[in-house]
Amino acid sequence: MNSPATTALFTPSWHAELELAYGRCGATTRPLLRRHQGPLRVQKHLYAEGPEVCQHIIVHPPGGIAGGDRLAISARVDSGAWAQLTSPGAAKWYRANGPASQALNLQVAAGATLEWLPQESILFSAAQAELRTRIELQGDARLFYWDIVALGRPASGERFQQGHYQAQLDLYRDGCPLWHERQRIQGNDGLLDSPIGLDGQPVFATLLATGEIDGQLLERCRALQHPVRGDLSQLPGLLVARCLAAEALQARAWLIALWQLLRPALLGREALPPRIWNT
Template structure:
């Protein structure tokens, strides 16, 4: 199934593509293939918790995305491999002179494999035009923990998202069946940004997804439910957070004024979920402290 129905007209922006392949060799997960074109790369793999889990960080040397850029990232995990993928810094989407920018991420996880998709937040400047698509495809008993954090405007600089357009697709599938589909569209200055049923004038919204191995994954998720709910009082004034479950997928949501707070809350949730779902203690990425 294509990630979008139409293909944009080629532009003068950066056209970048990064494709990673992870394989299991004995007790070790290796980055068996790494193909890149344009300014989208990956640092060497890290093994801070032993050979079984391969940590990598996606690099975008230009430091930001402008109108007309198109970034494509593909990752495929072979059977029984385990990868943790993150970014060394927040993604930045700058004001566009007209063209739309595209960021497409397709993550395929084979049976027995585990993917942790934990990028830092995306900051969308006023006037930016971006369509961001993330599609996670699980096969068989593959497991997944991941999040996406969005900041509209730059609250620290007093910038409000009054102009521009941000479209977001965040999809989780298993064996060709949809588990979770989130399609959002925010236009600068749109009433939904301020409405009580919308973003309530909060610049940051975030989603965390966790899928264990069916059918036991549902029970494991429930086992950590009370621990996750106990984290919610950690939210501050003006913040909202919730945890729900749908068809064997745990869904965490955050709405508030701070991307740093959102990431901190989701990291706490990940520290609870990782031992329950993956039977591994939390091992925070070294990049989160830089």
């Protein structure tokens, strides 16, 4: 009979990588590189808005992330190109005896645009999720980024009683930091219910968008009628939005509503929600 240590050593896990790159060819953004190892894929590229915006849907075929899994995603957008990346559904982080990780590296050249708009990440109680995101912008590169995290499964009455969520997010322009953030939440942490933490709300979301908007549009964003506790801050060259919510769907609806208001102002194009969000 194998000892527990021996059994743990051979616990199956997925190590997967996805590397993407996009370039401008005439009036069209085209994929230049699509390399994968392990269970990470992108579906066929789509042009729902016309040739300028190339949309890819990132798929993780196992359907969930378990202890020992390691995912690495990188995307590069060259000058003049515009890539929009999303996902077909929620990413599920399962309960585990050891950590699972995701490393995200995004590079956007001068004159390029990247929209990173995944659906939510759901952390089951006792999950051990560790995420690292690094975004590098050059020159006048444009970015629209969001992230939604749901701790536990409120619809099933499951609180995040065990495990941990750990995340780091670094955003740079020409090597200078624009945003630097570290988060760590333990299962049953006092921050889950503290009024200076999550205040009893199991879902939190962050939006980062490069550029600046006028006070009138900022007030329109703040006036959105959604059942979330959210607000926006205009920093030099960077707009930051945060919310707390009772359900992931509420947070996602708020982010989409912000995107629909902000995209024309910051990116010069009407917001057309990807069809995959409706399935």
